[in-house]
Amino acid sequence: MLKIATIGVAGERGVRYAAIVNDLHRAAGRSGVGSVMGSKNLKAVAVRGTHGVKVKDPKRFMQVTNEMKNLLAKDDGGLAKYGTNAMMDTMQEFGGLPTRNFQEVQFAGYDKVDAKAMLKTDETGHRNLITNKACFGCTIACGRIAHIHKDHFTIQNRKEYWHASGGLEYETAFAFGPVIGVDDIDACTFAGYLMNEHGMDPISFGVTLAAAMELFEMGVITTDDTDGVPLNFGNAEALTVMSEKTGKQEGFGQVLGLGSRLMCQKYGHPELSMTVKGQEFAGYDSRALQGMGLGYATGNRGACHLKHDTFEVDMDDQSGEGKAEPCKASQDWTAVVDSSGLCVFTMGAWGAPEFAAQLDADCEGEWTPERLLESGERIWNLERMFNLAAGLTCADDTLPERLLKDPAPSGTAKGRVNELDKMLPEYYSLRGWTEQGEPTPQTLTRLGLG
């Protein structure tokens, strides 16, 4: 079986958030790794396996992984049927759904782009979702395969897009929907196709476009800047036109390809950039989800949602109280899961003992839950040391002013701002870092990094 990881035209042309796309529509999307490949003139990596994989204890490995697969199959959290976009209406009711460049936290048109909308058959018999799809060996199958109505303006005269392909996940739905005020599911799906085809991170593109739309509505930029396209919130055509322009680096797409931070700096409004360390936020508002905000602020690659998981405690308590410990613990643990090659969606069914049992059967050495957790903490600190050496400081462990000063206008966290000032000192202390966010010599020695 041949497997291909490739960049698209966006990576070739230096879009700051270009992605590496695996097998057509599964992406390593965040942090611009596609641009790194493009800058090295590396177009793709294709692999055809011809040898086996060495496993420490094959018999125990098969036994343990079969047990774990059964456990996973019983507890997929509804991901097979509804996909990750099932979270859309939860975020709406919770009041943590970033809307119109994070000016609001709830979006009236959410139910036109959520998981139920994908399952709905319209009057012509068209349904957005065709089926779900699994990665190799996975019992969850959270992936979506969707298609666009043939009469939709995006593909009416473009038969090359009449096929089925990767459909909306929660993050793509958020980034092409609420955060830019669009409620057109076919336009969102088409923008998703273009992200996969051109190789771009939909989160970073959507959040950058959201900032551009706010600049447009403020009058800072006009149609003279945007190739004649009105960038009003809610304009579905602006979404799809700018997706293509950005991927191909044409016209205003060259500005959008800079990402939110550089674009907002260019126009003199850095406060409109919803980023941490230059990375655009995923779809969880830090005023409603305080621990997620702390994780974004301290994230080694900025405002990425895949490096920590405080959802459970954040839902149950909208304050910043007691969030530092679960944030740190989940960062360390996610570092383990990422290093194992397993998907983070297994974390709902498997804890440290389940991961340790599989890894210990697979890999040389003794792998206990305790050793794995220490390894995760070591990884987090090593990444931190890299960032400090690269010039980042504790001043970069922050959130945009909008999340720290403008209270959530509605939802269960109405009136709240993110309490980073209270959480961050506790977090540094728990990590064994100085008040300047630097690992102490004792911490480095304890982790074998001294």
Next chain:
Amino acid sequence: MQVKVRVTGQLIDYFSGTDVNLAQGASVEQALVALEIPTRNVGLVSVNGEAVPRAKRAQHSLVDGDQMVVMAPLTGG
């Protein structure tokens, strides 16, 4: 008494109606039992837009006409 109920995410598989009949003074916890939604599958309950933390579900009494939202847990993604 009658309480308006909305569920989110995959909880639609447990309850697809709009109202539930409960005894006077029933708590949020009792409402979840009546709806047959397992507690482990609930991320948060709000009543009239206000969050009801897990620890307060048994004490929070509902009144006729309340609007309750039962939210699925968030998984990231």
